[in-house]
Amino acid sequence: MTNAHKKLFIKTWGCQMNVYDSNRMSDILSALGYKTVDAPEGADMMILNTCHIREKATDKVFSELGRLRVHKEEKEAAGGKMIIAVAGCVAQAEGDFILERAPYVSMVFGPQTYHELPEMVIKAGGGERVINTEFPSVSKFDHLPDQHTIEGSAAYLSIQEGCDKFCTFCVVPYTRGGEYSRSAQEIMDEAHRLVDQGALEIMLLGQNVNAFHGAGKNGRAVGLAELIRNISEIKGLERVRYSTSHPRDMDDDLIRVHGEVQKLMPFLHLPVQSGSNKILEAMNRKHKTDIYLDVIAKLRKARPDIAFSSDYIIGFPGETDQDFEDSLELARTVGYASCYSFKYSARPGTPAANLQAALVPEHIASERLKRFQALINEQQAAFNKSCEGKVLPILFDRKGRKQGQLSGRSPYSQSVYVNGNERLIGNIVDVKITEAFDNSLTGDIVMADDVA
Numbered sequence: 001m002t003n004a005h006k007k008l009f010i011k012t013w014g015c016q017m018n019v020y021d022s023n024r025m026s027d028i029l030s031a032l033g034y035k036t037v038d039a040p041e042g043a044d045m046m047i048l049n050t051c052h053i054r055e056k057a058t059d060k061v062f063s064e065l066g067r068l069r070v071h072k073e074e075k076e077a078a079g080g081k082m083i084i085a086v087a088g089c090v091a092q093a094e095g096d097f098i099l100e101r102a103p104y105v106s107m108v109f110g111p112q113t114y115h116e117l118p119e120m121v122i123k124a125g126g127g128e129r130v131i132n133t134e135f136p137s138v139s140k141f142d143h144l145p146d147q148h149t150i151e152g153s154a155a156y157l158s159i160q161e162g163c164d165k166f167c168t169f170c171v172v173p174y175t176r177g178g179e180y181s182r183s184a185q186e187i188m189d190e191a192h193r194l195v196d197q198g199a200l201e202i203m204l205l206g207q208n209v210n211a212f213h214g215a216g217k218n219g220r221a222v223g224l225a226e227l228i229r230n231i232s233e234i235k236g237l238e239r240v241r242y243s244t245s246h247p248r249d250m251d252d253d254l255i256r257v258h259g260e261v262q263k264l265m266p267f268l269h270l271p272v273q274s275g276s277n278k279i280l281e282a283m284n285r286k287h288k289t290d291i292y293l294d295v296i297a298k299l300r301k302a303r304p305d306i307a308f309s310s311d312y313i314i315g316f317p318g319e320t321d322q323d324f325e326d327s328l329e330l331a332r333t334v335g336y337a338s339c340y341s342f343k344y345s346a347r348p349g350t351p352a353a354n355l356q357a358a359l360v361p362e363h364i365a366s367e368r369l370k371r372f373q374a375l376i377n378e379q380q381a382a383f384n385k386s387c388e389g390k391v392l393p394i395l396f397d398r399k400g401r402k403q404g405q406l407s408g409r410s411p412y413s414q415s416v417y418v419n420g421n422e423r424l425i426g427n428i429v430d431v432k433i434t435e436a437f438d439n440s441l442t443g444d445i446v447m448a449d450d451v452a
């Protein structure tokens, strides 16, 4: 006989792959009697699923641990027990250091070993401190239970992990390891299960998702284009997206799919990082701006209503005023629906961290970032404005903040708020956009008679 459910609290930072991983950890631990809760009070286990991509990542983890250990102390004072675990990319990069500095942490494990959670939990329960930051030769995907944890009607599905590209600023090849693609069959099975559980939208995930090359039938490799064609045929699935792509891996077949598959949403996140070819080379991006613009032009030709977002790093070592102007110019040329920009942050162990002499002074980098973000805010507001008066299909996935309000996502991933009945949650409904704001849209549900 098992006791009542034990409580598991997971806090997640970082990319969508970490969100996927946290859900899968919930699945694994639910088989051991843990129920995932959304507050740390009284938890029997806490997992911090961490991200190492930019500065102060490790500091953030320690300050969060400092706050959460209070709950452990309270629980122990009352005669209870709590396991605190650090997972994810900071765990991978700083494993031993975490165990050393935080004696109340019982488990530290990287993104590739969480399928071993049941063994780790038993050890930690027996008082052992566990560290597990190997890159196992067998993929975790071969050992995960079927999923139960899906968030709303839009689900994430990791199809590819890791990266072999080694951009000089980036920790991902070190924290996630080399590129690995799951098999096409395994992914199709998982996609079917997600749709059976109510997913209307699936976002295919990978650090380099368009480098995907999974084993297909008879040992033949399946690329992302073919996978999207197959997934889009699943009955009941309405929307497909994929993220994050590298410009160099946008082959013609994948571009063609954007024109062929209506379920593939007309919105693509395609990080470029800089508009200067000199900086792109120093970043080891292996693409120039002309390749990027060429891919964008081809995608627009294939799918005229497609919109783009991107990532830019501002203030990479050696970035001159002119290099920065080139980034602004590239962003103006593309015209984004939204875009992320980050001040360069030297990451320990990456090649660019040795470029100390060429560091852009902090105040200049901040000034540039501000200018870049002002341009992007303008572009985003203009894109949102261009949606006014249009009818867009909106996937409603939750209640809005205000009474009677629903919140959903447009094909371009914009947040859309309307007044409507809660039973529309989990449905895709036509909405006439009435007003655009900087970060969201509002509108009215289109009634059947409006359409007639």
Ligand code: SAH
Binding pocket: 053, 054, 169, 170, 171, 172, 207, 208, 244, 245, 246, 271, 272, 273, 311, 312, 313, 342, 343, 344, 345, 346, 347
């Ligand atoms: N695989 C994706 C990016 C993953 S990291 C790609 O190839 O584009 C997400 C974003 O974080 C990157 O696109 C980059 O813009 C930003 N980033 C990564 N390392 C960084 C660093 N050291 N400093 C600032 N931004 C960084």
Ligand code: SF4
Binding pocket: 163, 164, 165, 166, 167, 170, 171, 172, 173, 207, 208, 246
């Ligand atoms: Fe990092 Fe570059 Fe790989 Fe993207 S492609 S994960 S930025 S190394």
Ligand code: F3S
Binding pocket: 013, 014, 015, 016, 017, 018, 050, 051, 052, 053, 088, 089, 171, 172, 175, 176, 207
């Ligand atoms: Fe962060 Fe690791 Fe994702 S460093 S962005 S959680 S791959």
